[in-house]
Amino acid sequence: MRKKITLKQIARELDVSVSTVSKALSGSKEISEDTTQKIQAFAKLYNYRPNNIALSLKNRKTKTIGILIPEIVHHFFSTVIRGIELIANRRGYNVIVGLSNESFSKEIINMEMLANGSIDGFILSISKETLLKQDYHHFQATMNQGIPIVMFDRVVNEISCDKVIVDDFNGAVKAVKKLIDNQCKHIALITTMDYVSVGRLRTQGYLEALQNKGIEADPNLILKVDDSLNVDNHLEDLEIEIEHFLKSNPNIDGVFAVNEIYAVTAMKAARKLGRSIPDNVQVIGFTDGVLSKHATPSLTTVSQHGQKMGEQAANLLIDRLEALDAESSQFMGNTESKSDFIKVVIETELIERESTK
Amino acid sequence: MRKKITLKQIARELDVSVSTVSKALSGSKEISEDTTQKIQAFAKLYNYRPNNIALSLKNRKTKTIGILIPEIVHHFFSTVIRGIELIANRRGYNVIVGLSNESFSKEIINMEMLANGSIDGFILSISKETLLKQDYHHFQATMNQGIPIVMFDRVVNEISCDKVIVDDFNGAVKAVKKLIDNQCKHIALITTMDYVSVGRLRTQGYLEALQNKGIEADPNLILKVDDSLNVDNHLEDLEIEIEHFLKSNPNIDGVFAVNEIYAVTAMKAARKLGRSIPDNVQVIGFTDGVLSKHATPSLTTVSQHGQKMGEQAANLLIDRLEALDAESSQFMGNTESKSDFIKVVIETELIERESTK
DNA sequence: ATTCTTAGCGAAAACGTTTTCGTGTTGAAA
DNA sequence: TTTCAACACGAAAACGTTTTCGCTAAGAAT
Numbered sequence: 001m002r003k004k005i006t007l008k009q010i011a012r013e014l015d016v017s018v019s020t021v022s023k024a025l026s027g028s029k030e031i032s033e034d035t036t037q038k039i040q041a042f043a044k045l046y047n048y049r050p051n052n053i054a055l056s057l058k059n060r061k062t063k064t065i066g067i068l069i070p071e072i073v074h075h076f077f078s079t080v081i082r083g084i085e086l087i088a089n090r091r092g093y094n095v096i097v098g099l100s101n102e103s104f105s106k107e108i109i110n111m112e113m114l115a116n117g118s119i120d121g122f123i124l125s126i127s128k129e130t131l132l133k134q135d136y137h138h139f140q141a142t143m144n145q146g147i148p149i150v151m152f153d154r155v156v157n158e159i160s161c162d163k164v165i166v167d168d169f170n171g172a173v174k175a176v177k178k179l180i181d182n183q184c185k186h187i188a189l190i191t192t193m194d195y196v197s198v199g200r201l202r203t204q205g206y207l208e209a210l211q212n213k214g215i216e217a218d219p220n221l222i223l224k225v226d227d228s229l230n231v232d233n234h235l236e237d238l239e240i241e242i243e244h245f246l247k248s249n250p251n252i253d254g255v256f257a258v259n260e261i262y263a264v265t266a267m268k269a270a271r272k273l274g275r276s277i278p279d280n281v282q283v284i285g286f287t288d289g290v291l292s293k294h295a296t297p298s299l300t301t302v303s304q305h306g307q308k309m310g311e312q313a314a315n316l317l318i319d320r321l322e323a324l325d326a327e328s329s330q331f332m333g334n335t336e337s338k339s340d341f342i343k344v345v346i347e348t349e350l351i352e353r354e355s356t357k
Numbered sequence: 358m359r360k361k362i363t364l365k366q367i368a369r370e371l372d373v374s375v376s377t378v379s380k381a382l383s384g385s386k387e388i389s390e391d392t393t394q395k396i397q398a399f400a401k402l403y404n405y406r407p408n409n410i411a412l413s414l415k416n417r418k419t420k421t422i423g424i425l426i427p428e429i430v431h432h433f434f435s436t437v438i439r440g441i442e443l444i445a446n447r448r449g450y451n452v453i454v455g456l457s458n459e460s461f462s463k464e465i466i467n468m469e470m471l472a473n474g475s476i477d478g479f480i481l482s483i484s485k486e487t488l489l490k491q492d493y494h495h496f497q498a499t500m501n502q503g504i505p506i507v508m509f510d511r512v513v514n515e516i517s518c519d520k521v522i523v524d525d526f527n528g529a530v531k532a533v534k535k536l537i538d539n540q541c542k543h544i545a546l547i548t549t550m551d552y553v554s555v556g557r558l559r560t561q562g563y564l565e566a567l568q569n570k571g572i573e574a575d576p577n578l579i580l581k582v583d584d585s586l587n588v589d590n591h592l593e594d595l596e597i598e599i600e601h602f603l604k605s606n607p608n609i610d611g612v613f614a615v616n617e618i619y620a621v622t623a624m625k626a627a628r629k630l631g632r633s634i635p636d637n638v639q640v641i642g643f644t645d646g647v648l649s650k651h652a653t654p655s656l657t658t659v660s661q662h663g664q665k666m667g668e669q670a671a672n673l674l675i676d677r678l679e680a681l682d683a684e685s686s687q688f689m690g691n692t693e694s695k696s697d698f699i700k701v702v703i704e705t706e707l708i709e710r711e712s713t714k
Numbered sequence: 715a716t717t718c719t720t721a722g723c724g725a726a727a728a729c730g731t732t733t734t735c736g737t738g739t740t741g742a743a744a
Numbered sequence: 745t746t747t748c749a750a751c752a753c754g755a756a757a758a759c760g761t762t763t764t765c766g767c768t769a770a771g772a773a774t
Contacts, residue, residue, distance in 0.1 A: 003502060003503050004473075004474075004502055004503075049469070049472075049473045050473065051473060051474040052473045052474040052475045053410060053413045053414045053419065053474040053475070054414055054474070056410045057410045057411055057414050062410065064453065064475075072435045072438055072439050072442070073432065073435045073436050073439055074435070075430065075647075078429045078430045078431070078435050079430050081429050081454075082429050082430055082456065085429070085454070085455070085456050089455075089467075094453055094455070094470065094471065094475065095453065095454060096421065096451055096452065096453040096454075097438075097442070097452060097453075097454055098442070098446075098451070099439065099442050110446075112406070113451065114451070115406075116361075116406045116407065116408060116409045117361075117408040117409040117410040117411070118409045118410070118421075118451065145360060145361055146360050146361075235650070261647075261651065264651045264653075265651070267653070268651075268653050271653065289647075290432075290618075290646075290647060290648055291647055291648065291651055293592070294618065294621045294622070294625075294648055294652070295651070295652070295653070296621075296624070296625050296628065296652070296653060
């Protein structure tokens with residue numbers, strides 16, 4: 001039950017000063033070889049490790065990144081975290097995560113809780129409620145405090161910061177084009193309400209692909225699901241809604257859904273109505289998660305490369321942190337810190353499986 | 358671009374001492390009402406918030422919990438994190454997560470990185486490689502430093518600490534009993550290698566249920582999948598292996614699988630062989646995740662209540678942290694800190710869906 | 715013999731708090 | 745007038761580091 005040892009204790013034990021110990025351990029040549037050896041041996045024996053908190057206070061940087069996401073029980077978000085953690089660890093950072101649970105106020109609380117010195121920068125994806133309210137003052141406020149932010153996936157033009165997004169528009173275009181090329185004549189879209197930008201972009205991509213091929217979009221073939229409710233109770237409603245939608249549009253021979261759940265639910269409903277996949281109806285989803293891989297038939301999806309997004313976001317943030325560092329240790333010349341922000345676009349990939357021909 | 362303000366700056370600005378500012382902000386009655394008002398107003402104006410790092414250093418506690426898990430892109434683990442985060446936040450703690458990626462060395466690196474003052478305690482689930490090596494010295498070492506640990510799900514008898522586990526054994530018994538009650542005569546088990554304790558316990562539960570009903574276990578009906586390989590490349594192999602298994606045992610009319618993936622893969626293979634579910638073969642899985650809900654047919658599973666596990670683990674840890682706190686601020690009497698450790702067992706629940714009759 | 719270097723080390727400040735212990739001023743009690 | 749308590753505040757220590765600066769003693773150069 002030996003507690004952690006400190007410099008002061010080593011110093012007392014070896015009858016030298018704290019400064020000497022510190023220098024000896026960092027291998028400063030100010031200290032004689034004898035004492036250095038003695039101190040290093042002692043430190044190793046007692047397994048000395050510098051206290052991180054003390055270092056953070058001294059250096060005014062914590063080497064930890066705050067991740068703020070709406071939900072963690074979600075394949076896409078957890079993949080992003082994995083990417084962030086990978087890079088962060090590799091570059092000597094830790095990650096601390098906060099969940100907004102899609103709530104505006106929890107997002108703010110969490111930000112403020114972490115912005116008081118606990119982290120050096122944020123990587124975040126905006127909650128639905130915040131997007132609805134369009135109130136982004138807390139992001140601006142923390143940036144004004146000198147804390148950099150990198151947004152991913154759910155981003156917003158009103159805030160100037162580094163961003164990593166997936167090319168939702170072109171991903172949707174690719175998917176719908178694929179359906180058209182596969183001879184689908186009546187392609188349905190199952191999407192969310194418009195306030196989540198990614199849903200909107202995917203919808204636009206759907207329209208674009210149709211127009212491109214000279215097909216007129218049929219409003220009846222577009223189903224906008226209201227997912228503002230709790231997803232759990234929502235599941236049966238969803239199934240009923242989609243089934244009804246397919247039933248009232250018997251000519252549908254292709255479905256593009258903006259997420260996995262909608263896609264597999266559509267497959268389920270279609271089969272219930274006696275239509276087989278992919279023979280009668282071909283289906284493509286968005287977000288390549290476990291469901292797509294293991295559904296029967298397995299689902300053709302647009303992969304967002306969540307892990308890559310996380311990696312890019314982490315690199316962007318750490319690059320900026322270290323740039324700020326260098327800047328402040330420079331001659332303090334106005335090194336043009338107005339440096340423009342970077343927007344990384346991750347290309348999507350169409351992963352073909354059994355739900356398309 | 359106003360950086361965060363400190364006590365010292367407020368003091369200088371208002372021409373009082375740092376101590377006065379601190380006391381005024383905490384509402385000490387040592388300070389006159391006038392100055393208190395003035396200081397509080399100023400602090401509010403400049404949106405003063407005490408620096409967390411400084412507080413951590415002073416109080417020798419960080420109010421953050423370290424979570425160390427093998428993998429985050431995993432429904433069960435992310436549910437647990439959600440539970441931990443919920444309680445932690447409610448009780449004023451943050452969570453910092455590290456991923457071992459099932460690797461022994463990464464587990465150690467991560468522990469050491471966080472144990473140097475960054476966190477007050479750990480909540481963790483042991484990596485597969487560590488379980489294989491049976492080398493647990495790093496857990497003992499950090500506990501010896503006075504850092505409490507709560508283990509969940511993958512725990513180990515060799516280490517004395519608080520634990521939260523799911524009742525794998527009885528969960529398996531329930532599942533297999535259900536199959537027997539549903540008239541299955543030849544129940545197969547698809548499981549993992551034995552070194553992961555949860556797999557072993559579920560296997561034991563399977564055997565127990567059979568024996569209980571007077572059915573002799575048939576070794577041919579037990580498939581042990583070697584999942585030490587990478588899961589991704591593994592997927593096709595898995596499918597082939599299970600299909601072959603089912604084909605060579607045509608009498609199988611019930612399947613109990615120790616996880617979702619094995620279960621849905623079994624369903625897929627069974628259907629490929631022309632057997633229908635649940636009419637010819639009934640299937641039950643373990644771990645109630647997205648797959649179970651959205652598979653077709655939806656899967657009857659044993660739910661582990663991951664979120665509840667997380668909540669319990671967090672409460673256990675924080676209780677212990679605050680007990681230690683009280684203890685050290687006591688009259689230092691030997692308050693019997695050898696207090697025995699708590700093991701919480703979460704009961705499983707059988708969620709019946711379409712894959713059983 | 716005197717001055718200059720240099721090696722080897724310690725003192726102290728700083729990071730931002732909280733808290734204990736003074737200390738000076740005031741008004742009232744003696 | 746003297747003494748004392750209460751009031752309002754400041755100084756300083758402490759948490760664990762790193763780093764700058766200064767100091768002493770020994771040897772080298774003059």
